[in-house]
Amino acid sequence: MTSxxxxxxxxxxxxxxxxxxxxxxxxxxxxxVDETALARLVAAMHELAVDPRLLNxxxxxxxxxxxxxxWGLRTTFESLDVDRIERVxxxxxxxxxxxxxxxxxVLAGNVFTAGARAMLWPLxxxxxxxxxxxxxxxxxxxxxxxxxxxxxxxxxxxxxxRGGREELERALFQHADVVxxxxxxxxxxxLAPLVPPRGHFVGHGHGIGVAYVEAFDDADxxxxxxxxxxxxxxxxxxxxxxxxxxxxxxxxxxxxxLHEELTALDVTLPRGPLSRELSxxxxxxxxxxxxxxxxxEGPHHALALEDDVPLPRGVGGRNLTIRAxxxxxxxxxxxxxLGASLKCIGVSRACxxxxxxxxxxxxxxxxxxxxxxxxxxxxxxxxxxxxxYGMVPTTRR
Amino acid sequence: MKARAQLWRRxxxxxxxxxxxxxxxxxxxxxxxDLSAYQAEHIPSYGRVVAARGPEAALPTDVFRxxxxxxxxxxxxxxxSGTTHGQRGEHHFADLALYEQAALASGKRWLFPDVTRMxxxxxxxxxxxxxxxxxxxxxxxxxxxxxxxATWAWRDGSLDQDALTEALSGAKAPLAILxxxxxxxHAMEQGGxxxxxxxxxxxxxxxxxxxxxxxxxEPREMRAALSSTFGVPESHIIAEYGMTELSSQAxxxxxxxxxxxxxxxxxxxxxxxxxxxxxxxxxRLTPCQGEGLLRVDDxxxxxxxxxxxxxxxxxxxCDGFELLRRAAGAxxxxxxxxxxEALER
Numbered sequence: 001m002t003s004x005x006x007x008x009x010x011x012x013x014x015x016x017x018x019x020x021x022x023x024x025x026x027x028x029x030x031x032x033v034d035e036t037a038l039a040r041l042v043a044a045m046h047e048l049a050v051d052p053r054l055l056n057x058x059x060x061x062x063x064x065x066x067x068x069x070x071w072g073l074r075t076t077f078e079s080l081d082v083d084r085i086e087r088v089x090x091x092x093x094x095x096x097x098x099x100x101x102x103x104x105x106v107l108a109g110n111v112f113t114a115g116a117r118a119m120l121w122p123l124x125x126x127x128x129x130x131x132x133x134x135x136x137x138x139x140x141x142x143x144x145x146x147x148x149x150x151x152x153x154x155x156x157x158x159x160x161x162r163g164g165r166e167e168l169e170r171a172l173f174q175h176a177d178v179v180x181x182x183x184x185x186x187x188x189x190x191l192a193p194l195v196p197p198r199g200h201f202v203g204h205g206h207g208i209g210v211a212y213v214e215a216f217d218d219a220d221x222x223x224x225x226x227x228x229x230x231x232x233x234x235x236x237x238x239x240x241x242x243x244x245x246x247x248x249x250x251x252x253x254x255x256x257x258l259h260e261e262l263t264a265l266d267v268t269l270p271r272g273p274l275s276r277e278l279s280x281x282x283x284x285x286x287x288x289x290x291x292x293x294x295x296x297e298g299p300h301h302a303l304a305l306e307d308d309v310p311l312p313r314g315v316g317g318r319n320l321t322i323r324a325x326x327x328x329x330x331x332x333x334x335x336x337x338l339g340a341s342l343k344c345i346g347v348s349r350a351c352x353x354x355x356x357x358x359x360x361x362x363x364x365x366x367x368x369x370x371x372x373x374x375x376x377x378x379x380x381x382x383x384x385x386x387x388x389y390g391m392v393p394t395t396r397r
Numbered sequence: 398m399k400a401r402a403q404l405w406r407r408x409x410x411x412x413x414x415x416x417x418x419x420x421x422x423x424x425x426x427x428x429x430x431d432l433s434a435y436q437a438e439h440i441p442s443y444g445r446v447v448a449a450r451g452p453e454a455a456l457p458t459d460v461f462r463x464x465x466x467x468x469x470x471x472x473x474x475x476x477x478s479g480t481t482h483g484q485r486g487e488h489h490f491a492d493l494a495l496y497e498q499a500a501l502a503s504g505k506r507w508l509f510p511d512v513t514r515m516x517x518x519x520x521x522x523x524x525x526x527x528x529x530x531x532x533x534x535x536x537x538x539x540x541x542x543x544x545x546x547a548t549w550a551w552r553d554g555s556l557d558q559d560a561l562t563e564a565l566s567g568a569k570a571p572l573a574i575l576x577x578x579x580x581x582x583h584a585m586e587q588g589g590x591x592x593x594x595x596x597x598x599x600x601x602x603x604x605x606x607x608x609x610x611x612x613x614x615e616p617r618e619m620r621a622a623l624s625s626t627f628g629v630p631e632s633h634i635i636a637e638y639g640m641t642e643l644s645s646q647a648x649x650x651x652x653x654x655x656x657x658x659x660x661x662x663x664x665x666x667x668x669x670x671x672x673x674x675x676x677x678x679x680x681r682l683t684p685c686q687g688e689g690l691l692r693v694d695d696x697x698x699x700x701x702x703x704x705x706x707x708x709x710x711x712x713x714x715c716d717g718f719e720l721l722r723r724a725a726g727a728x729x730x731x732x733x734x735x736x737x738e739a740l741e742r
Binding site for chain 1: 426442443445449450456458462463464556664678679680682688690706708710738
C-alpha cells in the first residue's frame, strides 16, 4: 500500500491492521525531522488553505458557503508556524523518546477544519497516525494527507468508512498506543471498549460554547456575530447562548446590535442550507421563543431574548439565546452544570481587561475575546490540555 | 363563553357526522380557521406566534413544555413522557368529551370495525399508575367501550409476563393486544420465543416508536415478529399514531380493509376526516410535496391549539401518510419511552 495513502471504497480490516503495523515502524524517522522539514510542512498547509480544488471539494461535502469555507481555512492555518510547533515540542520534551509509536484518530464530521489539529500535532510530535475520517465528510482529511511533504506523508493513512463497523474500528485501534476520538458522547462510549488494554483512549466529546458580555462595544458585537456565524454554529466552540450583564433592556440593546451585525453577515458570510433535522429543531426552538419571549429573526439567523420563561439554548444554524445576567458570578453558576461540555467562553473586552471572566468550578473551558471563539491559536489548549496531550505519555498541563 | 360553546358544538357535530368516514373538508377547514382565530385571541403564547407568523401559523409541540396552552380552566392535564430532557409538555383540557368522542370514533372504525366487544390484553399502565398519560386514557376508554374483559398485563411499572401468558394461553375467542412498540418487543423477548396461535380475528395494536433508546425494529420486521409470535395475520397488526398535544389519532387501515374483504392496502396512517394533516418545508414551514415535517390541524383541540407542528418527518400520499422518522435533535418522547424506562428497572 502506498505511503501517505488515502483509502475510500471497500475497506478491509486485515489491511487496516497491517497498515497500522507498518506505520508504527515509521515513528523513528518522523522524530528525526528537522526545522526545515517543519517549515516545508507549514508552507504546504498554507498552500492547502488557498487551494481551489480543496475549496470546491468542501463546498460539495460540507454544505457550508464558499465564503465560510474560505474563512475556516484561512483562520485555521493563520497561526500555524514553526515557532509555535517548536514551543509545543519544547514543552513536551519526552516526545523524542516516547515509547508511543502510533496514534489512531477518529474524526467527527461537523467542523471540517478540526481535523487539522487532530492530524498535524501527532505528526510534528513524532507520532504516526492512522485516521478514520467521518463518513459524512472525508474531503479535508484526504486533502491534508495529499498535501503533506513526503517525510510526513509516509507516516499517515486515512480511511473513510461508516461508523459502527466494529471489526474495522478494532483494526484501527489494534496497534495504536493512543486513540483520540472526536464526536458525540454516545460515539465515544461505543468506541472506548474497542481499544485494547494497552491503548490510551482520549475522548473529545460533545461541547458547546457560551458568551458573557459586560459593557460591550461595536467590536464585541461584531466579534460575537462572527463567532456565531462561523461554521454555521455547528462546532463545539460555537456559542449557543450569551449572558449580558445588566437589565433585560441592556440585553435587548445588545440583541438588537447583534441582530444588525448578523443581518450583514447573512450576506457577506452566508449560511449554508440546513439539514432537515436542524430545520426541524430550529422550527421548534423559534416557536418556543416566539411564544414565550422575544425573537429577532434575520434571513439566516435568529436571536431569542429570554423573558420570564427560561428558554432552551440555541440549536445550531445561527440561532442564539440571550439572557440578562446579574454578573460573572451568576454566569459561572448558570454554566456550572455544563461540566466538561463547556469548551469555550467568549467574553467582551471590558471583561477580559478586568480578568473578570465567569469561570464555573470544575470546568476547563478556553476563555477568549469575542471574535476569537472559533479561531483558537493552532497551539492553544483544549479542555485545559496542551496540544501534546495524549501524544506523549508524560504530558500534563 | 358563547363563542367557545359554539366552536365546541361545531367540532362535536363534525366528529359525529364524519365518524363513518364521510368527508366535509370545507366544514372542517372553516372550523379550523375559526378555532385558530379564537385560540390566538384567548391563548397569549399562541397569539404571539400568530402575530409573528400569520393566522395560518402552527404551534410547535415543544411550546407545550414551556407555556400553558389553554383558553379555559383545566380539569385534566395530559403530559408527555419525554422525561430524559427536563420539563414535560402539558396538554390541558377543560373537559375530555371531545377527546373521548374522537378516540372512540376512530378506535371503532379502525381497530374494532367488525366487533362490538372482545377481550383486550393491554401492555401499558392503568390510569392509577399513569394518570397523565393520554395513551392510558385512550386504552381505558377502549377497555370500557370495546372490551368484554380487559387484562392489564402491567404491574408496578413493569410488564406482567405471567398475566400476559395466562391471557393468551387460555384464549378461546378472538382478542386484541394493545401495546407500545417497546412493550411488545419486551413481551416477545421475555416470552423466550414462545409462540401462540390466537383465535382467528385476533388483532394487535402497536403504538409509539422506539424513541432512540434501544432496540428498534423496522416496521416490517416488527409486524413479522408479532405475526409469528402471536399467530395473527399481518393485516390484523395495525399501528396507531397519537401524541399528547393532539386529541385525535391516526391509524393504519389494513384491519378494516380485511374485515370488509377488501384487497390489502398499502401501509398508511390516516387521521380521521375532521383532522387536516400536511407536510411542511422544515425551514419555510409552508406546505410542500414529498417529505416534510408533519403538521396536524385537529378540530378536537378546542380549548388548546388546533394547529400543531410536530418534529416527525412524514411523506404524504393521497390515502394517508407514512411516518418516516423523528427528526434527530428532537426531544425523545412518547409513551414507549416511559415504558422502556420502567422495563429497564
